Amino acid sequence: MLKALMLFVMCATAFATNAIERIVVNEAKVLVDDQSSRTQKSAAKKALREVFLKMSGSSETLSNAGVRAALASPEALLRSYRYSYNGDETYYVAEFDSSKIAEILQREMLPLWGDRRPETLIWLAIQDEKENKVIIDEALNHPISEAINTTAKERGLPLSLPLMDLTDSVNISTYDIWGRFVEPVRNASERYQVDNIIAARVYKNDATSVPDFPREPEVPASTENEEADELSDEDDYSSIDELVQSQFDNGNADSVEAVPNGAMTGQQTEQTAPPSVKPFTMDEFEEYAKRAEAGDFGLDWVFISNDSVSYGSIYDDTPAALGNALVDAYANYLSSQYAVIGVNEADREILEISVANVGSLSSYASLKRYLMSLSVIENAALIKQSGTVATFSVTLIGTSDDLMNSVGLEAKLNPVTDAYGQPVQGFNFYWNN
Numbered sequence: 562m563l564k565a566l567m568l569f570v571m572c573a574t575a576f577a578t579n580a581i582e583r584i585v586v587n588e589a590k591v592l593v594d595d596q597s598s599r600t601q602k603s604a605a606k607k608a609l610r611e612v613f614l615k616m617s618g619s620s621e622t623l624s625n626a627g628v629r630a631a632l633a634s635p636e637a638l639l640r641s642y643r644y645s646y647n648g649d650e651t652y653y654v655a656e657f658d659s660s661k662i663a664e665i666l667q668r669e670m671l672p673l674w675g676d677r678r679p680e681t682l683i684w685l686a687i688q689d690e691k692e693n694k695v696i697i698d699e700a701l702n703h704p705i706s707e708a709i710n711t712t713a714k715e716r717g718l719p720l721s722l723p724l725m726d727l728t729d730s731v732n733i734s735t736y737d738i739w740g741r742f743v744e745p746v747r748n749a750s751e752r753y754q755v756d757n758i759i760a761a762r763v764y765k766n767d768a769t770s771v772p773d774f775p776r777e778p779e780v781p782a783s784t785e786n787e788e789a790d791e792l793s794d795e796d797d798y799s800s801i802d803e804l805v806q807s808q809f810d811n812g813n814a815d816s817v818e819a820v821p822n823g824a825m826t827g828q829q830t831e832q833t834a835p836p837s838v839k840p841f842t843m844d845e846f847e848e849y850a851k852r853a854e855a856g857d858f859g860l861d862w863v864f865i866s867n868d869s870v871s872y873g874s875i876y877d878d879t880p881a882a883l884g885n886a887l888v889d890a891y892a893n894y895l896s897s898q899y900a901v902i903g904v905n906e907a908d909r910e911i912l913e914i915s916v917a918n919v920g921s922l923s924s925y926a927s928l929k930r931y932l933m934s935l936s937v938i939e940n941a942a943l944i945k946q947s948g949t950v951a952t953f954s955v956t957l958i959g960t961s962d963d964l965m966n967s968v969g970l971e972a973k974l975n976p977v978t979d980a981y982g983q984p985v986q987g988f989n990f991y992w993n994n
């Protein structure tokens with residue numbers, strides 16, 4: 562058995578390095594006017610609200626009765642607090658007991674999201690009042706980028722904007738982002754080594770049309786027809802708008818659903834299977850998205866992950882509100898992918914997992930710490946050691962699929978594959994410490 566397992570390890574495909582970041586999920590910082598006890602109590606409640614959002618990943622958590630009861634007495638979960646200063650601004654910084662908050666989320670059967678979060682790059686092109694289109698980079702102060710960064714911190718998401726240095730300027734154009742062309746965006750993002758990519762355009766909303774592309778330089782007559790075949794014309798965009806409009810329930814323009822893959826003819830460079838959970842679905846955008854009569858601005862996005870591409874649109878009154886809505890919906894989506902919804906203690910699954918390359922006391926200790934840091938694992942105990950293969954009995958708070966999703970975020974615990982690159986039967990891993 563050991564020889565066979567090690568043979569599979571030797572035949573395993575190269576390990577991919579995923580871009581993840583560990584977030585401090587049990588701490589929050591709130592801007593305050595003073596340090597009075599009344600202000601402190603209000604700030605503690607806001608900070609705890611933010612921590613519940615970070616640790617669950619879902620905005621629906623805040624409507625739960627058990628969570629509302631906890632928010633009424635934040636001092637019961639408070640571990641410590643301090644004040645920090647930035648110029649004339651004063652912040653209340655609170656640290657809460659993460660284990661007690663996790664217990665509340667599990668008791669209420671709410672999502673529990675660990676501190677490992679996939680990194681995301683956002684390419685954003687915006688049209689100003691003079692109809693000029695610019696790319697928002699990390700150094701540009703703009704209301705929408707400030708909203709994105711603020712909301713991302715509140716939701717515990719590692720999001721970044723591009724540098725737009727010389728390399729980016731060569732690799733991508735405003736035209737690529739405005740058109741939401743998948744391949745140019747994907748290629749330009751390679752240098753950032755992120756798991757997920759969002760490309761979006763922001764424009765003044767007009768009920769009758771979807772924004773045009775930037776004008777391209779004149780082309781020779783001999784290539785004019787070829788280029789016309791490659792690009793979508795205005796009718797293509799009108800059909801997309803009609804498709805989105807058809808998603809509204811009984812003509813009530815208060816929400817919008819993700820546009821299905823392939824709807825943008827002439828733009829999508831590859832056909833991909835729809836993901837099991839579609840990012841940014843109608844339900845997630847229901848409380849934010851406004852149609853033309855209610856939203857002065859529109860944001861059209863494309864979401865690009867390793868195995869899926871999805872399109873959609875949202876509407877609101879300001880670019881900043883669009884930035885908040887985009888990040889909120891994205892956080893809810895990631896929670897649906899990676900957070901664990903607890904099960905009753907009597908129904909919890911116990912698995913045996915075998916991990917190769919555990920040949921020393923230090924490697925065993927680091928592996929044990931890693932397993933216990935995963936939100937899906939309640940307990941992990943070593944039950945057998947054979948050579949460098951350690952077998953653990955693990956008790957899961959969620960499901961075995963949740964376990965695989967969790968370990969898939971990093972290249973630390975890699976599923977063992979056969980000579981054809983397929984995972985072997987059972988839960989067999991290689992520790993890549």
